[in-house]
Amino acid sequence: MMMMKQKLLLLLRYRRKNRVLFLSLLYLSVLSPLLFFSHRLNLLSPLGKDFLEDLYRVAYKTDSLKLNAVEQEGAEELEEPNHVVYKVKDSVSTINYNSNQNNDSEESRIAGHRYELLERNVTGFDHDEIRKQGTKQKESSSMAGDKDIHVHSLRMPDDNIKVTNKDSGRKEGKHNQIVNSESHEVRNPKIEEIKDQILRAKTYLNLAPPSGNLRLKELELLMRELEQAVGEATKDSDLSASVLQSMRHMEASLSKAYRIFPNCCAMADKLQAMKHTTEQQVRSQRIQATFLAQLAGRTTPKGLHCLSMRLTAEYFAMRPEQRKLPNENKIYNPELYHYAVFTDNVLACAVVVNSTVSTAKEPEKLVFHVVTNSHNLPGISMWFLLNPPDKATVHIQSIDNYGWFSKYNTLEKPNSTDPIYTSELNHLRFYLPDIFPTLNKIMLFDHDVVVQQDLSELWTADMNGNVIGAVGTCKEGEAPFHRMDMFINISDPLLGERFDVNACTWAFGMNLFDLQQWRMHNLTSLYHKYLQMNIGIQPLGWLTFYNKTTLLDRRWHVQGLGHNSGVDRNEIEHAAVIHYDGIRKPWLDIAMGRYKNYWTKFLKFDQPFMERCNLQP
Structure with a gap:
């Protein structure tokens, strides 16, 4: 009996050992592949994945090359x-x-x-x-x-x-x-990719209907999140794992958004409508900007008005005998160089005089004839009493002193409300022989010019019997800057037979006049004849002095600093006179900053009157 029990126990132990061994082998057979496969997965991340992707790409390229080979079989020559x-x-x-x-x-x-x-x-x-x-x-x-x-x-x-x-x-x-x-x-490809995603998302959102869409709302949230992430990151390493996850979500959202807009025609119509609306807004803004610029060009700046008022008050505070300018004996000497400036602007006149004197080789021979209206006469006179030009002579007169001017009724029928064309000072230039009866030659400056070189060479230039010397507005091989038919009705028989519409016009701003030839041809009477046609100042000048003009070298006079931002810097530097023609005058807030220094350098802004009126360069 005891022997039977022992045999039974041994059998049970043997079976238990076999069961343990069998279960161990079973566990090993199940777990070892899992361990081996997980180890393989570790090897594939990230380099292993790249290897598989390369295999896929190579297979794709091989298929493409096979297709290329089939297409090229019929070619005359084979190319590797x-x-x-x-x-x-x-x-x-x-x-x-x-x-x-x-x-x-x-x-x-x-x-x-x-x-x-x-x-x-x-x-x-x-x-x-x-x-x-x-x-x-x-x-x-x-x-x-x-x-x-x-x-x-x-x-x-x-x-x-x-x-x-x-x-x-x-x-x-x-x-x-x-x-x-x-x-x-x-550098930073992830950041660049995020920026690209943001740009695409904005495009989809702009095309979205006003009602919106849940997918598009998700796209908008992701876009804002990525915008914040890109704003805080300067390189790829600054991007957190959550941002990279958002990139993947964004890519999925963009794919969904792409499927939301299958109707390309509707999107094209919407884009066309958006384009039309934007163009209308641009046109409206341009019209408004043009109007405001024109308004600013005709408005006297506060500081300039302050300066004129203070100078006027100071002028009337002086005794009459203190108001006389020096060197009055040189005013009508025909042997000197006479310059005329018709202006109502104190600072503009000061720059013309200061720049001419500072660049002249013989400043003692310069005589400036400043003609203004009665309102600005005291202020301009006081300026030159406080700031007399070195050795040069300044003669200031009011237009009211010329009583004969009113009898011509020059502005009886003006054709424009623009003060450039209706100003008496602008029309006064056609009466130079009457204003200066004792002079033979005179140079007329607009008050928006700056002289950069000595001009004595012009006074000895041969004008070949012509009345006016001026710089042409056209270059060889190019159309005239101002065609006469743009301002004049050439279909009028009186004008069409006398004038060539393709003739090269010339520029105002710096003009040398031979007053003797002017009187000989009686051009003032001819001016009165054309004045009845109600055309602007420039056409009047071109008609009056037609075929009586000597064209000067272009270096004497460079224009465009008041309206053209592309004037060649080299031309400006080498020009004898630069002209701020246009509405963007250098004393206005709308002046072009790149050209303003050529004008402001001839003013001293540390003077008491300038500082009190807060005038700055």
Whole structure:
């Protein structure tokens, strides 16, 4: 009995050992593949994944090359596919797609955006697939290290794009793919990709209907989140894991948004409506800006008005005998250089006088005849009493002193409300022989000019019997800056027979007049005849002095500083006289800053009157 029990116990122990051994082998057979497979997964992340993706890409390219081989079997000559060697050393090569019509070289410099170039030039590829391929290519390039990767050029299905062999020099199709072997470093590709996603999201949101959509709301939230992340990050390493996760969500949302807008015609109509509305707003803004600029050009600045009032008050506080300017004996000496300035602006007149005197070789021979209205006569007189020009003579008169001027009724029928054309001072230039009966020559300045060189050479110039010397407004081989038929009705028989509409016009601002020839031809009477036609100041001058003008070298007078921001700096520097013609005068707030210094350097802003009126350069 005891023997039976012992045998039974031994049998039970044996079976238990077998059961443990069997279960152990079973666990080992189940767990070992799991451990081995998880180990393989670790090897694949991240380099292993890249390896599999490379295998997929190679298989894809092999299929494409096989298709290319089938297409090229019927060609007369066989060409070996182009080989490109990429050397990746912390950088990736770039591919430029050059077209006869479009040049995308700037965009192709960013390797992270290569999929955009493919999307623009190649049809038939899915948007998301191209983006994935571009991302995989960037990741595989970072793994390559110092190895050389040989990449075969692909022939795209679209016939509009064909590979051009750089060595052969032949062009196939409309577009050429030029591969640069030069390395280009891609900095912060993740940040660039986020910016691209934000841009695409804004486009979709602008096209969204007012009612909105849950997917678009999600897109808007992701866009704001990424905008904040990009604003705080300066490099890819600053991006947190949550931002990278948001990038993936954004890409998915963009794909959903793409499917929301299948009706391209409706979107095109909406874009056209948006374009039309924007164009209307632009036109409205331009009209308003033009009006405000014209208004500012006709308005006296507060500081300039203050200066005129203070100078006027100071002038009347002086005794009459203290109001006389020096060198009155030189005023009508015909042997001197006489300059006339018709102005109602204190500072403008001061700059004309100061700049002319400072650049003159013989300032003692200069005589300035300033003619103004009765309101500004005290202020301008007081300015030159306080700031007399060095050795030069200044003679200031009021237009009211010329009683004979009113009998001509010059402005009886003005055709414009613009003070440039209705101002008595502007029309006074046509009466120079009457204003200065004892002079033979005089140079007339507009008050918006600056003299940069000595002008004595002009006084000895041969005018060939003409009345006026001026700089032409046209260059050789170009149309006139001002055509006469733009201002004058040439269809009038009286004008059409006498004038050539294609004749080169000339510029006001700096004009030398031979008063003897003027009197001989009685041009003032001719001016009165044309005045009845109610045309502007410039056409009146061109008609009155037609065929009696000597054209001066262009270096004597450069225009455009009051309306043209593209005047050549070299021309300005070498010009004898620069002219701020236009509404943007240098003493106004709307003046062009790039030209203002040429004018302000002839004023002293540290003077008491200037400081009290807060006048600054």
